[in-house]
Amino acid sequence: MSVASQRRRMAFARFSAGFRHDRAGMTGVAILAVFVATAILAPILIPESALDVTKATGGRLESPSWSNPLGTDESGRSMLLLLAWGTRISLTVGLAATIISVVIGTLFGIMAGHFRGLGGHALVGVTDWFLVIPFLPLAIVLATVLGPSTMNLIIVIGITSWAGTARLIRAQTLSIEGRPYLERSRALGAGNWHQMSRHVLPNVFPLVLANTTLTVAIVILSETTLSFLGLGDPLAPSWGALLDRAFSSGAVSSGAWWYVLPPGICVVLVVLAFTLIGRATERIVDPGRAS
Amino acid sequence: MLRAVVTLVFVVIFNFFLFRMLPGDPIGLYTRGRNQDAEQLLELRRALNKPLLEQFLTYMRNPFDQAIDSTRFSRPVWEMIGERVWPTILLLGTAILVASIIGIWIGIRAGWKPGSRFDRMSTGVTLMLYSMPEFWLGMMLLIVFSVGAFGIPGFFPVGGMSTPGVDTSTPIGWLNVLWHLVLPCSTLILIYLADYALVMRASLIDERKQEYLTLARAKGLRDAVVRKRHAVPNALLPTITLIFLSLGFVVTGAITVETVFSWPGLGLLTYEALRGPDIPLLQAIFLMFSIAVIVANLIAELLYVVFDPRVRS
Numbered sequence: 001m002s003v004a005s006q007r008r009r010m011a012f013a014r015f016s017a018g019f020r021h022d023r024a025g026m027t028g029v030a031i032l033a034v035f036v037a038t039a040i041l042a043p044i045l046i047p048e049s050a051l052d053v054t055k056a057t058g059g060r061l062e063s064p065s066w067s068n069p070l071g072t073d074e075s076g077r078s079m080l081l082l083l084a085w086g087t088r089i090s091l092t093v094g095l096a097a098t099i100i101s102v103v104i105g106t107l108f109g110i111m112a113g114h115f116r117g118l119g120g121h122a123l124v125g126v127t128d129w130f131l132v133i134p135f136l137p138l139a140i141v142l143a144t145v146l147g148p149s150t151m152n153l154i155i156v157i158g159i160t161s162w163a164g165t166a167r168l169i170r171a172q173t174l175s176i177e178g179r180p181y182l183e184r185s186r187a188l189g190a191g192n193w194h195q196m197s198r199h200v201l202p203n204v205f206p207l208v209l210a211n212t213t214l215t216v217a218i219v220i221l222s223e224t225t226l227s228f229l230g231l232g233d234p235l236a237p238s239w240g241a242l243l244d245r246a247f248s249s250g251a252v253s254s255g256a257w258w259y260v261l262p263p264g265i266c267v268v269l270v271v272l273a274f275t276l277i278g279r280a281t282e283r284i285v286d287p288g289r290a291s
Numbered sequence: 292m293l294r295a296v297v298t299l300v301f302v303v304i305f306n307f308f309l310f311r312m313l314p315g316d317p318i319g320l321y322t323r324g325r326n327q328d329a330e331q332l333l334e335l336r337r338a339l340n341k342p343l344l345e346q347f348l349t350y351m352r353n354p355f356d357q358a359i360d361s362t363r364f365s366r367p368v369w370e371m372i373g374e375r376v377w378p379t380i381l382l383l384g385t386a387i388l389v390a391s392i393i394g395i396w397i398g399i400r401a402g403w404k405p406g407s408r409f410d411r412m413s414t415g416v417t418l419m420l421y422s423m424p425e426f427w428l429g430m431m432l433l434i435v436f437s438v439g440a441f442g443i444p445g446f447f448p449v450g451g452m453s454t455p456g457v458d459t460s461t462p463i464g465w466l467n468v469l470w471h472l473v474l475p476c477s478t479l480i481l482i483y484l485a486d487y488a489l490v491m492r493a494s495l496i497d498e499r500k501q502e503y504l505t506l507a508r509a510k511g512l513r514d515a516v517v518r519k520r521h522a523v524p525n526a527l528l529p530t531i532t533l534i535f536l537s538l539g540f541v542v543t544g545a546i547t548v549e550t551v552f553s554w555p556g557l558g559l560l561t562y563e564a565l566r567g568p569d570i571p572l573l574q575a576i577f578l579m580f581s582i583a584v585i586v587a588n589l590i591a592e593l594l595y596v597v598f599d600p601r602v603r604s
Contacts, residue, residue, distance in 0.1 A: 229547070267423070
């Protein structure tokens with residue numbers, strides 16, 4: 001075990017050394033650090049009353065000024081403070097949904113690659129079905145059935161976005177299944193669980209890692225889209241929910257760009273950051289595939 | 292072909308059971324947030340009280356039944372969908388066509404010389420566009436070019452497909468529709484071309500490693516000829532199939548962008564059904580979009596068989 005953990009530590013050190021030389025990847029990390037800090041510090045620096053409609057200090061849809069650097073929303077709350085709280089909600093939903101998606105995807109991928117016969121075929125069939133069915137219509141019907149809340153939003157995104165991961169992991173599992181050390185462990189009497197958890201999982205793990213960062217990017221975009229359509233918690237000011245309110249309160253037709261521009265820029269920056277990190281990770285762990 | 296049919300059958304089964312899996316009051320779900328008179332409620336209760344198997348068989352026999360009524364608009368759902376298909380096809384068709392031409396052109400220029408200035412710039416811009424929620428881009432275009440902000444006078448209409456009162460069957464009417472099409476279509480073009488350009492670029496970079504290109508160069512062919520005659524045709528195939536495979540992604544854009552621009556297509560209908568929520572209409576729309584995507588997947592597979600002799604054997 002100590003040999004294995006030592007080797008893992010060395011692999012990690014090699015990875016982080018490689019990552020530090022990747023300019024695009026490090027840019028992504030820097031952008032992300034700012035947002036994570038905002039998300040963590042938001043409740044400490046900003047009192048929750050800033051989100052309360054009845055305690056709002058500004059006027060309706062005020063343009064940016066010294067007291068409200070990013071203007072106000074339709075009920076007079078400061079956009080800057082709403083945006084900071086939104087960071088917290090959007091990132092939380094993004095990470096939670098990603099965890100669900102990656103866990104289901106990895107599990108399905110490894111099992112679909114490991115088990116032959118009817119069970120394996122069934123798993124591949126389910127994965128293919130989720131790959132083909134258009135994401136947003138599926139998410140819309142699921143979210144309608146479950147009802148609007150942050151928890152349901154996380155569940156809906158999690159179970160609609162794992163199929164890509166599963167396909168990727170299955171392909172990798174299939175290539176590992178043919179290697180001699182698995183044959184050896186089978187010959188020594190290793191069970192399915194031992195083979196999958198001790199031999200397959202550690203080998204697909206770098207790929208899972210690279211895939212996870214790319215999944216977060218897609219998941220955050222999905223969260224924004226679904227919240228914009230009113231399928232999230234109407235009271236939680238995630239970036240998508242802010243855009244939803246901007247749209248339904250007529251901020252567009254009154255030209256209130258300060259209500260629309262900032263949430264979108266936040267989404268673009270965070271998604272871009274995760275994409276840059278994901279592509280950099282891919283370049284390091286899987287140099288053949290990356291472009 | 293068989294797989295497409297099986298996938299579709301599962302969509303129909305899923306569609307039926309999803310809305311019946313829930314604990315609680317189905318009538319409440321169907322009528323949430325609406326007043327219904329006693330007669331309608333009675334009718335709904337009678338329909339929902341039939342044995343599950345009987346309901347299921349009725350639905351399976353004909354999911355496109357004209358008798359399925361929208362609970363919000365009290366009209367046959369498929370009639371409503373029929374009216375909304377053409378605006379969506381016009382919007383998406385134009386957007387996909389223009390986006391694939393521009394996207395592929397960018398992808399070729401960037402992928403042929405990876406690392407060049409054009410490549411670094413275009414990859415930066417496409418990654419940025421790729422990270423954008425399409426409806427947000429639409430809202431920003433609306434604010435800038437339709438309402439007018441940052442000193443730009445608003446020129447384009449705020450939404451809809453034509454100005455009320457204009458006859459869309461005359462040439463003047465077509466111009467009016469075109470004028471309304473510009474902003475929603477540009478939004479979708481910008482978002483889609485990012486995807487197509489990234490795929491084309493990656494595909495061409497893959498192709499550059501192939502040995503036949505070295506041979507083509509060794510024959511003394513000019514760089515442009517090697518690119519046009521040898522590399523691009525081979526790199527195009529995966530890109531074009533991916534354009535068909537990405538219809539699911541295209542549908543997402545259609546729903547939100549049509550909502551922002553009140554474009555009277557299937558996307559806006561989805562949003563209207565969602566606000567109800569109008570369950571029968573949502574079910575029908577889900578089925579409709581799934582069929583479209585499954586058919587597009589089938590076309591992608593057929594294209595591969597037609598254009599790639601390696602698959603045929």
